[in-house]
Amino acid sequence: MITLNTIHMKKILLALLIGTAALAVTSSCTKEYITNYLPGISYSPTVQSSSWEEISVGLYQADLEFPELDETYYQSGTVQVAIRLPGSDSYDIIPATINGVHYSVNYTVGWVTLFAEDRNDDYEAPPTMSVKITLTDADAGGN
Structure with a gap:
């Protein structure tokens, strides 16, 4: 014969069992944060007018030795170049055509080459x- 005390005891045991299971499940979970912090670093050299070499009629080239551009950046990173002309309050990301002159860029390990086509x-x-x-910095895409 089931008494009222037995029913209460079963309810208490069931509540304790559920509480213990919930505590075990929630306390064993930990949040894991994966942070891919890939910072960029900028350099701001000045390119003198005398640094440009005319390689064909109206086409100029300026070679910038750039040892920071190593094999890792070349293979997996990104390289962005912007220029600011005299009298300008902003940088223009190249390639761009500014005042009839088309600016572009080429790079390899250790070098950045600017081009200006007048x-x-x-x-x-x-x-x-x-x-x-x-x-x-960038992670290699696996290819």
Whole structure:
């Protein structure tokens, strides 16, 4: 015969069992944060007007030795280049055409090469300018 005390005892035991199971499940879980912090670093060299070499009519090239651009950045990172011309309050990300001159960039390990193609008829070397080169780490995509 089941008494009232037996029913209460079973309810208490069931509540304790559920509470213990819930405590065991929630306390064994830990939050795991995966942070892929891939910072970029910027360098701001000045390229003098005299640094540009005319490699064909109206096409100029400026080679910047850049030892920070190592094999790791070359293979897996990103390289971004922007220029600021005299009198400008902002940087222009290249490739870009500014005042009839098309600017572009090429890079390899240890070097960044700027190009300026003068699409006007005056064919003058580009002016002295500020260049911002940003190297950003990235994880290789597995290919």
